[in-house]
Amino acid sequence: MPGYQILDADRGSGLLPWSWAAERLVSARNYWVVSVWPDGRAHSMPVWGTWDDSALWFTSGVHSRKIKNLRADPRCVITTEEAGDPVILEGTARVVTDAASIRRVLDLLNEKYHTDIEVGFLDPAVNSTIAVRPAKVISMRHGDFTGSPTRWTFGS
Numbered sequence: 145m146p147g148y149q150i151l152d153a154d155r156g157s158g159l160l161p162w163s164w165a166a167e168r169l170v171s172a173r174n175y176w177v178v179s180v181w182p183d184g185r186a187h188s189m190p191v192w193g194t195w196d197d198s199a200l201w202f203t204s205g206v207h208s209r210k211i212k213n214l215r216a217d218p219r220c221v222i223t224t225e226e227a228g229d230p231v232i233l234e235g236t237a238r239v240v241t242d243a244a245s246i247r248r249v250l251d252l253l254n255e256k257y258h259t260d261i262e263v264g265f266l267d268p269a270v271n272s273t274i275a276v277r278p279a280k281v282i283s284m285r286h287g288d289f290t291g292s293p294t295r296w297t298f299g300s
Contacts, residue, residue: 160294165283168231169195172224175202179213179220179237187213190225194252199275200233201249203266211272215239222276228286235276241268249273 175193178186189210193202200222204211214220214237224231240246246266254261266273277298284293 160283160285162296165231165281165294165296166195166197168224168226168229168283169200169233172226172231174225175200176223176225177202177210177220178222179210180217181209181213182216192253192257193222194249194256196248196252199277200235201252201273201275203249203253203271203273206268206270206272208272211239211274214274220276230283232282233276233278234280234282235278237274237276239268240273240275245275246273 172195173192174190176188177191178188181187187209189208191202191204191210193200195201218237220235220237222233222235240249246268247263250261250263250266253259265271278296279298281296281298282293
């Protein structure tokens with residue numbers, strides 16, 4: 145982060161382990177999804193979601209602005225709600241329609257949020273199930289802003 149006087153990876157507290165970021169992705173209650181309107185304006189909305197070690201999953205109505213945006217341009221940014229110790233995920237959204245994936249996401253969401261949502265709620269004609277695999281993740285600790293910023297990159 146040029147200009148922020150960020151320390152080299154071997155100074156300060158050093159780079160964060162991936163487990164630090166993954167723990168925050170798992171434990172976050174809400175996530176902010178940032179997509180792009182067709183005219184290029186940013187659009188940000190909070191969602192419930194779940195991390196499963198390879199993708200961030202969330203659902204939304206098929207006619208919602210975020211789903212319309214992601215269908216037109218699947219590139220997006222998702223952040224955890226905690227700005228003090230953020231995890232910022234850049235990736236590409238994919239609408240998932242296969243029954244096994246939808247069932248898995250529903251089970252994960254019901255367990256996380258202590259809900260009892262029926263599988264019919266995620267009928268792909270009504271509600272979209274979205275998987276976002278990270279291309280890049282950035283994180284840092286608030287208490288060590290200059291010594292902890294860490295970036296992970298993932299293959300496609």
